[in-house]
Amino acid sequence: MPSSADMSTTLDRILDAAADNLRIAKILVQMGLDPNNVTYDAIYNRLLEIFLHNITLANMFALVGAIFFVATLLTQTMVPLRVANMIGCAFFAIFGALTGAITTFLLYLLMVPINAYRLRQMLVLVKKARNATKGDTSMEWLKPFMTERKYRKGDVLFKKDDVANEMLLTVTGTFLVTEFGLEVPPGRLMGELGFLTPDNRRTATIECIEDGHVLTITYEKLLEIYFQNPQFGYYFLVLTSQRLLENLARAESALVQIKSAQQPAAASGKN
Structure with missing residues (x-):
């Protein structure tokens, strides 16, 4: 050696x-x-x-801001990412103010309220999803992430076994689940089960029976929201499970009514 x-x-x-x-x-x-x-x-x-x-007060603020910026690159969920980004931008804005770099100061100062707004939007989303699991099954809290679409009487939104790629929230009008004869009034969710099925296929046919409009959100957007905040994903799954149980209860009730109507007819036939 x-x-x-x-x-x-x-x-x-x-x-x-x-x-x-x-x-x-x-x-x-x-x-x-x-x-x-x-x-x-x-x-x-x-x-x-x-x-x-070069150890100055301004550079120390820039160093702390850089640490929080690196933290945003390592963060996997959206809420802590927004928090780290806000703190980092605040430190960089102070750095710009201390060094007299007006462009740097204004840029990072503007990013603080933008991140705060997005953070609040996500926290409200999670909060309302949590409330939905406690009995409030309204899906209107998803409106900021959805786009509007109008339908006329007679339009078929989708058919059973069609490929599913979006979920819909009724706003106005009335829609019919043709296989079950169930009417869907405003404020109800449609197409959420296709998001959960392995092959993403529609489980029923939906037809518009009264002019109205709906709000739609793609499954890709739902997945994006889920991965940004897994807590939201948990509450969404609980919510859709509640919807599934409601649909099952309605189907059982309809089946009981059909059987009840058939029993008198069968009795009269024997007489």
């Missing part, structure tokens, strides 16, 4: 060769070093001197 003296000699030769390079020599001169007399100790001491010289 080579001795430490040989290693030191090799490193010094590398430094001497690097110092002979014109570009590296210019960098060393800019750092305040002598290209003809470069050692690792000199480089280390010079870098330490530069670091200590």
